[in-house]
Amino acid sequence: MVRLHQPERLQAVHRKLDQALTSMLSLLLLRLHFRSDTPVRQPIGGDVWRSAFGLHLRRRTCLTGAAACDGCRAHARCAFTSIIQTHAGRDGALLEAKTDAPKPYILSPQPISGADSTRVELDLTLFGSAIAQAPVVLASLVAAAAAGLGSGRTVLRFGRVERIDSYGRAGAWAPDAPTSVMPDEGYAPPPVPRAANIVLLSPLRLRIGGRDLHPGALTFPVFLKAILRRHSMLTECFGDAVDALPAAAVRELVRAAQGIAMTEARLRWRDQWRWSSRQHRRMPTGGILGSFSLQGDLAPVWPWLWQGQWLHAGKGAVMGLGRFRVEARREPVTWLVSRHPGAHEFAQRIGQAFDRCVEHLDTSLVCAGDTVIGNLPVNLAAEVCRSGARYLHLSAPMDVAQRGRELSADELQRLQAQIEEFRIEPRKSPSR
Secondary structure, three states: OOOOOOOOOOHHHHHHHHHHHHOOOOEEEEEEEEEEOOOOOOOOOHHHHHHHHHHHHHHHHOOOOOOOOOOOOOHHHOHHHHHOOOOOOOOOOOOOOHHHOOOOEEEEEOOOOOOOOOEEEEEEEEEHHHHHHHHHHHHHHHHHHHHOEOOOOEOEEEEEEEEEOOOOOEEEOOOOOOOOOOOHHHHOOOOOOOEEEEEEEEEEOOEEOOEEOOHHHOOHHHHHHHHHHHHHHHHHHHOOOOOOOOHHHHHHHHHHHOOOEEEEEEEEEEOOEEEEOOOOEEEEOOEEEEEEEEEOOOOOOHHHHHHHHHOOOOOOHHHOOOOEEEEEOOOOOEEEEOOOOOHHHHHHHOOOOOOEEEOOOOHHHOOOOOEEEEOOOHHHHHHHHHOOOEEEEEEOOOOOOOOOOOOOHHHHHHOOOEEEEEOOOOOOOOOO
């Protein structure tokens, strides 16, 4: 278990930390699969899903038919108010006001596949006490999709729902399944690594002093405090733990983070907006994307950093913002990616060493320092380069008859296949 500095002065803090770590907030992560009759060019935003979800959840769960929820006599037992109109509970370490009360769910749209743009996937995460409401939450999302989403009223047909574990593996899920809540091993972090990579998968939106925090000002203590704040808020409102993380523990963890070096930062700001029907104007939802590495004594902060992957961090988490991935740093890996049976032997003939040979590359497994060899489409090659890995392009001049065939090592050699390093970088727009 975590042990921080100055044990005599902070014995009570340590007991609180141990208690929190052994009774972490339970969660349920589901992936909903939909189909559209027409191609979907851009992911349907989390804000669009959230708005439609709230509308259909109220239609399904309102017990009185009242025009407003304020003052409703059914408030205490209403599924809608427990999920949408949440209020702060006890005074946690970082829970500052009732307006700060989080929602017990996250709607995180997945990227649209270029190969099949009619397939739409939505990740739904439910926390703590909201897990019991999973059936009505799912029914409301399915109804919202069938009614049409966004200004274009994109209609989606529901296909299936899967439960996703902490390793990204999909499995069957049923509302009455005893394994509906993520098992303890899903939360348990792996052994503390010598270093770690943090990949920001959706815009991280932090504000300090009323202003947006931009990439150059992001530090690891600031990032960790955002995670701790999110954990404290969710635990305080929806968790089973007696108390949220105490303020003294937060200060000690942030102090420990100050001794951890943040290196290899490749961060950028992405501007994006959503339309607010309530305020009748565009609202900014931009934030920080990219990656950075951590080196130092990660032991004190490692459990919180690891578990934060499923909580998100910063503003807009309920609609998928602030999602990040933690990669325990390992020795560099060289990937050979090819559908040709002879690629393995061809690489050996020309003296090109590799560690893993795959037909299809999951770019989420590629880390900074890795090398990827293959004939990848530009978008995947760009993802490889953005991760900090080297990309070596495997090419061979082919005539029409050879295209689409699986080639042997001899055929690749006769075609004088070559491996060249490519570097794909975003092009800056010319200044006006």
